[in-house]
Amino acid sequence: MKNDTLNTVFPIYAVENDLIVSKKGDISVGYKLKLPQIYSLDMAAIERINQLFDKIIRSLPEDTIIQKQDYFFVDTVKEAIAKGEHMLSRSDNKFFYEKPTLSHECYLFITKDSKKKMSITSSPKQYEKYMEEVDTFLKTVTTSISFLIKEEFFEVEKMKTDCMLEVIGKYFSLSPKGNQALQDIFFDKKLQVGNKVGEMYAITSYDQLPLTIETTKKNIDFSTQKTNFQIPFIQPVCLGLECNHIYNQVIYISSSDSIFSKLKTKLNQFKSLAILSKENEVTYDQIDELVSTVIEKELKFVNQHFNIILWDTSEEKLENHKNQLENSFKELGITPYQIKYALKDLYINNAPGASVYIPENYKFIGISEQTPVFLNFESYYEGNTNGILLTDRKNGAPVRLDLWNEPLKRGLIVNRNRLIFGPSGTGKSFLINHIASQYYEQGHHIVMIDIGNSYKKLCQLVNGQYFAYDLDMPLQFNPFYFQSLSEIDNEKKVFLTSLILFLWKGDDPHMREEKQIIGLYLDAYYESFESDKDKFPCMSSFYEFVDQHSVMDNEEKYFDKTSFQLSLRDFHDGKYSQILNSKDQIDLVQERFIVFEMDNIKDHPVLFPLVTMLCIDVVMGKIRKIPEIKKSIFIDECWKPISKGEMAQFIKYLYKTVRKFYGEVAIATQDVEDILDTPAGPAMINNTDTMILLSHKKKMATKDKFAQYLSFSESDLEKLFSTDKREVFIKVGSVSNVYKVTVSPERYACYSSNADENKFIYDVYNKKKNMQLALREFVEK
Incomplete structure (x- = not known):
């Protein structure tokens, strides 16, 4: 040639x-x-x-x-x-x-x-x-x-x-x-x-x-x-x-x-x-x-x-x-x-x-x-420099997905809140562990409210605070407390109104007048501190204030004070008196990783929703004091008890407050019906711009509900139902795609919910009192 x-x-x-x-x-x-x-x-x-x-x-x-x-x-x-x-x-x-x-x-x-x-x-x-x-x-x-x-x-x-x-x-x-x-x-x-x-x-x-x-x-x-x-x-x-x-x-x-x-x-x-x-x-x-x-x-x-x-x-x-x-x-x-x-x-x-x-x-x-x-009009996944480390669905290459800053800059979302759906066995807690651990490593303050001890290993690994509710030694709160009256703003009163109505009425409906009168009592109660600075703000002093005062003429026509007192008496001087009258405030401002574990009271009709609400209120107090720091709140399976009746207002309060203070709420559950079938469902969906779903191949019957209630397009549904095990569908605003959840052996050990694997890890941990060593020994084994 x-x-x-x-x-x-x-x-x-x-x-x-x-x-x-x-x-x-x-x-x-x-x-x-x-x-x-x-x-x-x-x-x-x-x-x-x-x-x-x-x-x-x-x-x-x-x-x-x-x-x-x-x-x-x-x-x-x-x-x-x-x-x-x-x-x-x-x-x-x-x-x-x-x-x-x-x-x-x-x-x-x-x-x-x-x-x-x-x-x-x-x-x-x-x-x-x-x-x-x-x-x-x-x-x-x-x-x-x-x-x-x-x-x-x-x-x-x-x-x-x-x-x-x-x-x-x-x-x-x-x-x-x-x-x-x-x-x-x-x-x-x-x-x-x-x-x-x-x-x-x-x-x-x-x-x-x-x-x-x-x-x-x-x-x-x-x-x-x-x-x-x-x-x-x-x-x-x-x-x-x-x-x-x-x-x-x-x-x-x-x-x-x-x-x-x-x-x-x-x-x-x-x-x-x-x-x-x-x-x-x-x-x-x-x-x-x-x-x-x-x-x-x-x-x-x-x-x-x-x-x-x-x-x-x-x-x-x-x-x-x-x-x-x-x-x-x-x-x-x-x-x-x-x-x-x-x-x-x-x-x-x-x-x-x-x-x-x-x-x-x-x-x-x-x-x-x-x-x-x-002509070719596609490219491989291009990751961000920050965000959650996932992998490319096509070839398993690492890719970071920024769900925090980039979507807001691009105008895809107006809030950072997320709904996470993962049917049983698809790895929901595994994924949440993965997101939470990386956010912690990137400087976020993390709060997790959970049933089932899914995040205990991660909490111990990062030396976080782990609160497991014990009926014999219950957690003590005081949502009425303030250091300065300026802390009692309208959002705080909305929360307290929801809390009091729940303790009084439970899941039963209430009249608008009853809610307004409680609001008037709260206004008068906090105004009274200007003249009586020795009084201590708590559930008991509020109970006594309502007993001794009235806030309007013919109040009894709309407000059954006897019913109110009988329903709340246990929280004043009865069997639950410790829960809402604490004089020692839980100080979580400097704690970067906090878990509230509710497994011991998950079936209690009063304590479960009450303590969940109180935990969130404590978190709200924390986040107001560090407005410039990223904050992520994960509620795994605990949201349902606080989503009934008046609690829908609490959900709105939660979303609104978190957004104002550089934070996000991620609510996780197994099925989309769990959200749709509750009064708070519309509020949660309307205030959530990011949807994260694990494999739904066995849930094809929900296809129409995703389209109707979550506004999923046919393309979104095609992607969602193509998702297999260890894959996750993520929709940010109008943009959706599927990623793989591929992790290192150390991360797997930390996130795994396998009973036999966890027994090995905790046997080592109980001996050495060091979760890092326990995870390493598991990986080496």
Whole structure:
């Protein structure tokens, strides 16, 4: 084979002024695109994006080339993914170190085809004259790209000279580093770049495509009997291909009349040959349908070329990748053309800014409306620098999901509150442990109200405060207490009104007048402290105040004081007198991790909801004193007793107060019906912008309820019901996706609810009194 010098085959003359200039005078401008996450687009979004690119194609002048390149690189995790010295943070770095990952970059080059093909190297004057025409072209391109910039799906960045040089380096070195020192390249029926071997497959004819192509296709793995999980048609050979590869997509915008003329010639040829061959008849029908569609819908003809370059460091690995690619093509009904003899021309001329020179026989005619079906509009999960550490559903790469700051900045949410649904056995407490532990490691103050000791190990690991309610030695509170009367604001009175009504009426309905009179008593009670500073604020002194005073004429007509006293007497001087009259306030301001465990009173109709409310009120007192610090409150299975009757007002109070003081409430339960079937349900849903759901494959009957009450779209439901064990569906505002919950062995040991595993861990803990050592011993075992 003839050996060409780099100078004779390299198509690029210069990269300057943020433009790529070919040797024949073609000018290219480049953009780096950030695409939507894989699996995040529904059918409507995909259709909308396709229409957008059709609009861009139509807006550009003739003799323009759109060249879109998607680079997919296999890599490994080398940098620390967690900060800090906490045991669990360090375990993340160890666990994920050198885990394989896939990265993706997308670049869009728009080229002005000079047509004249003058030699710039030999005629600088012609070059200068041609450059004068470029200005108009660049303004047109800027207008067309503005269509992309306005869309929520994409982030668009115009490429500078350095970035263009880097991408050219990536292409010719097949490396994510963008090596600009070119290596030896060989094209003997197989691509060889340095120590890498590669192959190229191309789509160059309609004959290689199935008879019908839809915008999306069904993903069998993620679909169920009641849901069809749709993905973009071309995904299997783009993000679905788990190896190093580049997907080149080239669209030539030419005169529709000239293309139409060529088509008519072809049409006549195949018509006359149809009698000789069924294949010719099919081809004739395809072309005839294409022409009819274009005429009928007034569409635009284009020429197009698509190819995939894949490579690895050994022939054996490359062979595996080829098999994977060919299977993916087969799945799409596409028969690709494996490039052998034209490898040099196609590889070199698919470089950024060089696609003018792709030979004509490797292009085929398409319609601008249909061409976007072959373009890739997805990327791998791109994580944030802060947030919850999860993993990519596609390839298990670590990704951080920011549910705190980014959604607010993007306008996706107006509050940080969350509802967490996890049917039995799907790992709800495991997930909450994972979220809470990471937030603690990132500086949050954490409060957890729980049934079942799910968070005891984590609390002991971080040396937090663990309060387990004991009937013999009950926790003591005093929600009436204040250090300064200014603390008794309207929100505090709303809480106390709800509390008193609950103690008086329980789940029974109350009259509006009764609620108003309690409010008047609270106003008068706290006003009395201005003249009687020796009185101590507590349940007993309030009880006595109501007994000795009245707040309006004919009060007895609306307020049964005898009923009130009989119902509350136990909390004044009876069997529950310790609970609401404490003189020693629980000081939790400096405690960063607090757990209130309610397992011992979970079946008590009075104490359970009462103590849960009191715990939350203590937390409210804490968060008001540290307004600048992030605060997360998790209520796991304890919310239901406080969501009945008057307690709906308490839920509103809780949500409103937390939002004002840089905090969030995360309420967790097993079933969505648990929320929907309570009076407080609408208030909770209306004040929650983030929904987190574990696998609901066994709960398909709830599909319609999710759509009706949680405003889940069909796309949301497809994603939700595709979720499997150790996967989590997260919807933030209007944006939803599915992630994996993959953790280090140390985190697993800390979160596990397995009885046998926990027995081993606590046997070690009881001996050594050190949870960190107990978890390590379990992991080593």
